[in-house]
Amino acid sequence: MSRSIDPGLLAESLRAHPAILSKRAIATATLGLGLDATAAGRPGDDAAALLTAEGFDLLAGEGFIPGFVADDPWFAGWCGVMVNLSDIAAMGGRATALIDQVWAPDAAAAAPLLRGLRNAAEAYGVPLVGGHTNFAAPDLGLAVSVLGKAKRLVTSFDARPGDVLVAAIDHRGAYRNFDNFCAALDAPHARLRGDLALLAELAEAGLLRAGKDISQGGIVGTALMLAECSGVGIELDLEAITPPDGVALARWLASFPSFGFLLAVRPEHVDGICARFRARNLVVAPIGRIIDGASVSLAAGGAVATFWNHAETPYLSLALKEPIHA
Structure with missing residues (x-):
């Protein structure tokens, strides 16, 4: 070397x-929520895993640092999709749907953020199925959640x-x-x-x-x-x-x-x-x-x-x- x-x-x-x-x-x-590693979904993993008759339902979410969102809104939107899909993959799963939560002063400020979300969802082939929007917030903000399924859990x-x-x-x-x-x-x-x-x-x-x-x-x-x-x-x-x-x-x-x-x-x-x-x-x-x-x-x-x-x-x-x- x-x-x-x-x-x-x-x-x-x-x-x-x-x-x-x-x-x-x-x-x-987790302490404030009263959660530990034995709680439902087992906090500490990349996604919560809930046992079903067919395998596991997976649920994960990401909230983004305000400075990151303000610095590059389009990329923040893209990452909102990308990092959530990685969490599902890390659990041995396949993502099935995404929802977003967007805060912005107005629709124009939110536009690049929404475009990044849409572009990434199209690229990865996982549908955005809704979420929450607030166009009366003082600053841009973003959180994204994902659903998935796993047959054999990691x-x-x-x-x-x-x-x-x-x-x-x-x-x-x-x-x-x-x-x-x-x-x-x-x-x-x-x-x-x-x-x-x-x-x-x-x-x-x-x-x-x-x-x-x-x-x-x-x-x-x-x-x-x-x-x-x-x-x-x-x-x-x-x-x-x-x-x-x-x-x-x-x-x-x-x-x-x-x-x-x-x-x-x-x-x-x-x-x-x-x-x-x-x-x-x-x-x-x-x-x-x-x-x-x-x-x-x-x-x-x-x-x-x-x-x-x-x-x-x-x-x-x-x-x-x-x-x-x-």
Whole structure:
């Protein structure tokens, strides 16, 4: 490897990253609602999963940072669709419908936001079926919710020591704003739909133990959420993580890709799963391992540094009291 990586310095800087720290607000919200990991829908997952006779109904939603919406309303609308569909795919599901909630001072201000929502829904082939609109608000605001179905569920609570952590990410894009790396805007619609469908196909084949979509907080923040929910540790191999050309590793580890998933996989399934993603020209590789304990650590060049210990400092505070694998 040509790059020199200091795991300790990287861990220290990432612990203070605003996107990673922002996820800690989830614990305050769930506490206020009286929710924990045993509540219906199991908070801590990418979507709530409700058991039905045919499988699972999935429900998820995203509210957007006001500054993000104001900075790029059309892209915010697009992301309102895109990130929700990723949440459903991460659960091994297929999205069936979207609803939106839009606030704006007037119809003209809302127009680019609505256009972004519509453009993305058409691109991904998932219908927008209604929502709520307020054209008397002082500022632009956006929230989007999604419904989906899964035949075989993938959760954040099932990673086990001995599993391999695989990252699958689309590098065919660029940063749009903030640390949002978007590879969707110029992609053929059929490719967008097929890439997301692959997650459900792998789940239905029983090849995925656990997983999450890489969200705000990037690879390291998402790995921490997965580790805490499953009651395990994760060691990330920094030398196995390849950012897109021209992107620094530190930024990539905290970036929010438009298509990106962390998957806990049995060792015997790794090669087959990687081949399926590579066949779609997605960048995929084993980037770490699931281990006993509660630490998410960064490793490179024989050095290992703790990024976060979720037993000592809870992140989401949504871990099960007893790990599922115990």
